[in-house]
Amino acid sequence: MSETMTMAKALNAGLRRALEADPKVLLAGEDIGKLGGVFRITEHLQRDFGADRVIDSPLAESGIVGTSLGLALRGYRPVVEIQFDGFVWPAFDQITSQVSRMRFRSMGRLSMPMVIRIPFGGAIGAIEHHSESPEAYFTHTPGLVVVSPSTPLDAYWMIQQAVASDDPVVFLEPKRRYHEKGEVDLTEPPLPLDAARVVLQGSDATLLTYGPMVKTCVEAALAASGEGRSIEVIDLRSLSPLDEATIVASVERTGRAIVVHEAARSGGLGAEIAARIQESCFYALEAPVLRVTGYDMPYPPSRVEAQYLPDLDRILDAVDRSLAH
Amino acid sequence: MVVVTTSTDPNASETVVTPGGTRIERSEEFIQLLTPTGERVEDETFSFTHDDATIAANLRHMVLGRRLDTEATALQRKGQLGLWAPSLGQEAAQVGSGAAIAGLDEVIPSYREHAVALMRGVDPLDLLKTFRGTAMVDWDSVATRFHLYSFVIGTQALHAVGYAMGMQRDGVVGNPDPADNGAVLVYFGDGATSQGDVSEALVFAASYQTPTVFFVQNNQWAISEPIEIQSRIPLYRRATGFGIPSVRVDGNDVLAVQSVTEWALDRARRGDGPTFIEAFTYRMGAHTTSDDPTKYRRREEEAAWRAKDPIERVRTYLLGRGAVDQAWLDELDAEAEALGVRVREGALALPEPRLEDYWALTYASLPPALAAQRDAYLAYEASFEDADGEGGR
Ligand SMILES: Cc1ncc(C[n+]2csc(CCOP(=O)(O)OP(=O)(O)O)c2C)c(N)n1
Numbered sequence: 037m038s039e040t041m042t043m044a045k046a047l048n049a050g051l052r053r054a055l056e057a058d059p060k061v062l063l064a065g066e067d068i069g070k071l072g073g074v075f076r077i078t079e080h081l082q083r084d085f086g087a088d089r090v091i092d093s094p095l096a097e098s099g100i101v102g103t104s105l106g107l108a109l110r111g112y113r114p115v116v117e118i119q120f121d122g123f124v125w126p127a128f129d130q131i132t133s134q135v136s137r138m139r140f141r142s143m144g145r146l147s148m149p150m151v152i153r154i155p156f157g158g159a160i161g162a163i164e165h166h167s168e169s170p171e172a173y174f175t176h177t178p179g180l181v182v183v184s185p186s187t188p189l190d191a192y193w194m195i196q197q198a199v200a201s202d203d204p205v206v207f208l209e210p211k212r213r214y215h216e217k218g219e220v221d222l223t224e225p226p227l228p229l230d231a232a233r234v235v236l237q238g239s240d241a242t243l244l245t246y247g248p249m250v251k252t253c254v255e256a257a258l259a260a261s262g263e264g265r266s267i268e269v270i271d272l273r274s275l276s277p278l279d280e281a282t283i284v285a286s287v288e289r290t291g292r293a294i295v296v297h298e299a300a301r302s303g304g305l306g307a308e309i310a311a312r313i314q315e316s317c318f319y320a321l322e323a324p325v326l327r328v329t330g331y332d333m334p335y336p337p338s339r340v341e342a343q344y345l346p347d348l349d350r351i352l353d354a355v356d357r358s359l360a361h
Numbered sequence: 362m363v364v365v366t367t368s369t370d371p372n373a374s375e376t377v378v379t380p381g382g383t384r385i386e387r388s389e390e391f392i393q394l395l396t397p398t399g400e401r402v403e404d405e406t407f408s409f410t411h412d413d414a415t416i417a418a419n420l421r422h423m424v425l426g427r428r429l430d431t432e433a434t435a436l437q438r439k440g441q442l443g444l445w446a447p448s449l450g451q452e453a454a455q456v457g458s459g460a461a462i463a464g465l466d467e468v469i470p471s472y473r474e475h476a477v478a479l480m481r482g483v484d485p486l487d488l489l490k491t492f493r494g495t496a497m498v499d500w501d502s503v504a505t506r507f508h509l510y511s512f513v514i515g516t517q518a519l520h521a522v523g524y525a526m527g528m529q530r531d532g533v534v535g536n537p538d539p540a541d542n543g544a545v546l547v548y549f550g551d552g553a554t555s556q557g558d559v560s561e562a563l564v565f566a567a568s569y570q571t572p573t574v575f576f577v578q579n580n581q582w583a584i585s586e587p588i589e590i591q592s593r594i595p596l597y598r599r600a601t602g603f604g605i606p607s608v609r610v611d612g613n614d615v616l617a618v619q620s621v622t623e624w625a626l627d628r629a630r631r632g633d634g635p636t637f638i639e640a641f642t643y644r645m646g647a648h649t650t651s652d653d654p655t656k657y658r659r660r661e662e663e664a665a666w667r668a669k670d671p672i673e674r675v676r677t678y679l680l681g682r683g684a685v686d687q688a689w690l691d692e693l694d695a696e697a698e699a700l701g702v703r704v705r706e707g708a709l710a711l712p713e714p715r716l717e718d719y720w721a722l723t724y725a726s727l728p729p730a731l732a733a734q735r736d737a738y739l740a741y742e743a744s745f746e747d748a749d750g751e752g753g754r
Pocket residue numbers: 066095097119123126473512513514549550551552553554580582583584644648
């Protein structure tokens with residue numbers, strides 16, 4: 037059984053299924069009730085599951101995450117919505133000092149089955165704080181699972197897998213892709229939560245990416261194939277832990293790797309991936325690992341975001357530079 | 362919502378029970394000096410001490426503020442702004458408080474205080490840059506004493522207290538000559554009062570007795586969330602728990618707002634510490650232009666508030682007593698129209714930003730690695746010019 041739907045609808049359907057499957061699942065966040073969230077991801081869920089399970093929270097992110105921790109201690113499985121990427125920081129202390137390490141602090145006695153959903157990334161013409169890519173802050177935090185779907189299919193299944201996870205999951209939703217449609221097989225999950233996916237097979241170079249940039253990388257790879265280049269595209273899906281086996285197997289074959297993300301370059305996830313590749317694939321490498329990323333500045337005004345964000349041309353330029361080695 | 366007890370006095374508090382069965386205390390009690398129908402009323406504690414010319418000036422600021430808002434909303438609908446946060450309906454709260462500001466005072470706004478921005482001399486086109494996405498926040502916040510808009514809810518409350526702490530140290534509080542004193546007026550919304558930052562700001566302000574006036578525009582909504590989600594008591598009473606005097610004012614009455622804010626700012630400048638003002642008003646428009654209020658609030662509520670329009674009552678009052686005439690109002694309309702034209706045309710002519718200029722804004726001096734990154738970007742962009750010979754992509 038499969039259906040065509042947008043990523044927004046797929047997330048909504050996935051959350052609905054999670055609420056149906058387990059009475060302990062709760063949703064909390066700002067404006068997620070009647071309004072269905074500013075992106076309508078939780079549309080009608082409060083109507084159908086009640087205000088006790090789909091909670092409009094007071095306007096306080098630390099409060100939302102901190103109280104969810106308490107709910108989780110009582111056996112609930114909270115799924116919280118942070119309205120925009122730039123508004124997760126009031127909750128950063130709760131996430132990094134409390135949620136992420138509850139298992140560790142309790143000597144393994146306690147777990148923290150919480151999902152923190154964050155619409156992230158740019159290219160929507162927004163004002164400040166609405167286009168951030170905060171993933172590296174979370175992938176740098178041991179104890180957190182960090183994932184990002186790139187298609188409606190993955191969105192539908194990964195949100196349910198995240199809810200089922202006994203570890204806290206930071207679930208990054210590429211908001212610029214919310215309204216793009218895809219085929220969703222409703223019968224069984226295509227992959228486990230922690231697996232990367234080879235989206236396009238190729239032999240000349242590997243593009244490693246996730247979330248909003250997967251589509252852009254696929255477009256770049258298809259454009260490159262017109263010039264006789266065979267580019268592999270890997271959708272990481274899980275940013276922490278990383279599916280190192282899939283990454284390494286690909287780069288061992290192609291000998292060239294380019295990491296693409298919207299987030300600023302320095303200290304970004306691309307740096308971590310590049311480090312792992314040179315550790316594991318040193319002798320297979322034909323070229324240095326390259327990065328195509330946002331630049332090292334706060335996210336700029338929206339009228340220049342197209343220059344700030346990686347696009348097809350910048351990715352192809354990196355492919356050229358890699359192949360020139 | 363079911364009303365279980367209502368006293369006969371419309372100003373007294375009532376207890377309401379939410380659909381979930383929770384009891385909430387609600388009260389519409391506030392300081393009012395000019396009724397929605399434009400009649401002056403007396404208040405035991407506050408009186409309006411200014412002349413008609415001041416009221417007429419307030420009317421002018423409200424009309425201009427509304428015009429800016431109308432134009433900006435229209436620009437957004439036409440795709441010329443990325444976003445706009447309408448101030449429609451909140452003009453009296455903004456202009457009344459703005460009119461209370463004096464020489465050394467500092468204003469720390471939220472993101473909706475467009476009418477105050479105009480009063481402080483912020484060029485409306487500079488204001489629009491942020492919403493059009495041609496700049497970050499591009500007005501001179503030091504010269505205008507109107508700080509940058511804050512988009513992360515509640516953060517600015519702490520900044521206001523810190524600024525006020527600086528004023529205490531700089532000796533601009535409690536001097537015998539009022540002209541030597543200043544205070545900080547900080548704006549935020551009803552929703553913001555739930556943020557930890559705001560509670561912490563109240564703690565610090567009370568602890569150090571800073572010259573800070575917390576001005577909350579309770580416009581009844583935080584996007585789709587009604588005030589009941591944030592507070593079970595009238596908001597202004599929350600300040601009591603922090604040891605901060607507080608008052609609620611009819612936020613649609615520019616006379617009352619000015620009187621109350623002047624009192625609070627005077628206290629602060631004298632060295633008597635912080636005050637918390639709740640301006641009881643209504644967000645007549647959408648939260649922002651990406652919002653659809655029909656999903657969560659009733660038309661009757663909007664209609665009831667429309668009858669309490671902050672501008673209409675002042676117009677009625679001034680006309681009624683002959684303080685202004687139709688010619689004066691026509692002139693004001695013409696001024697508003699000119700502002701409208703300037704905003705409409707100016708917004709489209711705002712200079713486009715260049716990414717290469719933004720690296721230099723990141724640090725006091727550009728680190729070599731960032732300079733190299735910028736240069737690589739410029740070289741990359743130039744490669745397109747070479748390729749297609751017509752500059753840029
Ligand atoms: C920390 C943070 N969380 C969430 C948001 C998203 N957001 C923007 S405005 C808003 C509601 C604010 O309501 P209120 O404080 O009442 O101010 P109003 O918009 O009504 O003027 C929310 C939730 C934000 N900007 N910052």
